[in-house]
Amino acid sequence: MNVRRRLISGTAVAAATALGLATLSACSSDSAAAANTDKFDVVASFYPMAFLAEQIGGDHVNVTSLTEPGQEPHDLEISAKQTAALQESDAVLYLKDLQPSVDDAVAQSEIKTKIDAASLTTLEKHGNEVGGHAAEHDDHEDEESSGLDPHIWLDPVRYAEVAEGVGKAFEKADPDHAAAYQANTATLVKKLDALNTRFEDGLANTKTKVFLTTHAAFGYLAERYGLTEEAINGLDPESEPSAARVKELEKMAEADGVTTVFYETLVSDKTAKTIASDANLRTDVLDPIEGITKKSRGTDYFAVQEANLEALKTALGTK
Numbered sequence: 001m002n003v004r005r006r007l008i009s010g011t012a013v014a015a016a017t018a019l020g021l022a023t024l025s026a027c028s029s030d031s032a033a034a035a036n037t038d039k040f041d042v043v044a045s046f047y048p049m050a051f052l053a054e055q056i057g058g059d060h061v062n063v064t065s066l067t068e069p070g071q072e073p074h075d076l077e078i079s080a081k082q083t084a085a086l087q088e089s090d091a092v093l094y095l096k097d098l099q100p101s102v103d104d105a106v107a108q109s110e111i112k113t114k115i116d117a118a119s120l121t122t123l124e125k126h127g128n129e130v131g132g133h134a135a136e137h138d139d140h141e142d143e144e145s146s147g148l149d150p151h152i153w154l155d156p157v158r159y160a161e162v163a164e165g166v167g168k169a170f171e172k173a174d175p176d177h178a179a180a181y182q183a184n185t186a187t188l189v190k191k192l193d194a195l196n197t198r199f200e201d202g203l204a205n206t207k208t209k210v211f212l213t214t215h216a217a218f219g220y221l222a223e224r225y226g227l228t229e230e231a232i233n234g235l236d237p238e239s240e241p242s243a244a245r246v247k248e249l250e251k252m253a254e255a256d257g258v259t260t261v262f263y264e265t266l267v268s269d270k271t272a273k274t275i276a277s278d279a280n281l282r283t284d285v286l287d288p289i290e291g292i293t294k295k296s297r298g299t300d301y302f303a304v305q306e307a308n309l310e311a312l313k314t315a316l317g318t319k
Contacts, residue, residue, distance in 0.1 A: 040062070042057060043065075045076075047067070056163065057170060076101055078105050092111055093166060094114075115169045118148075123150070124149060125148055149219045157192075159192055160188075163188050163192065164185060167184070210228045211227060212253070212261050214263045259315055260276075264287060265287055265295045282315075
């Protein structure tokens, strides 16, 4: 699929996305609770990983997250208490190269089952990643050192591939409940397949294929559904863009039929509203689902993805 993904470069974004993990029904927000339960104890690095563990593990797992609700995942620094809990757990589920402190802790731990979600599907480079997502987090030199886009969970197809790999890892590590893990994985994959179909159908016929975001997180989603993500990189979400940049965006919006500037739930909408006002565009939320909080448009991954789909349909102009 030949999909454009243009990055509007500038100085690196200083204010990273303030998103984290909401406590799930089967999860504990205290990572110390991960160790020594009578269930299969799984430590997850952040929300998308914890959600998979909960959905696949069901009643047989005790899932905890290293990233608290509202905490920016990329900035996570693991505490000594969390490190100790990690060592005593049965498994860890993480996404390599997204959270350097997690990578270091996992590498140094003696935990038997280490599940790297990045190894369970294919990752790609989307445009110039140096001027893209990685630039938003320039304080972390080791982060995303591979140059690959880590936002695989926003593509339901790739997320389903990861789910299948996690299910197999759970079956191997906890064979007494293998049948349950296999069944739960099949159910989750079926739901993700259905979500993919809804995205395909909902975005098949739109007036424009271009959308504008303040976070370059939607490259896989754009590629999957034949869209183009215009990422406003180099703009601090708390600051106003320059007149020259606004003019550039106005030209792009007019040429490509862009109607909306998307921003994230927990990040200030000041930049988005400034651009939208000067370019005569509207604003809306497009959630990268790095975490769930009270401000999220939904209580779990599926609900937020449905909200994202509706937002995209409105912005792109469903025919």
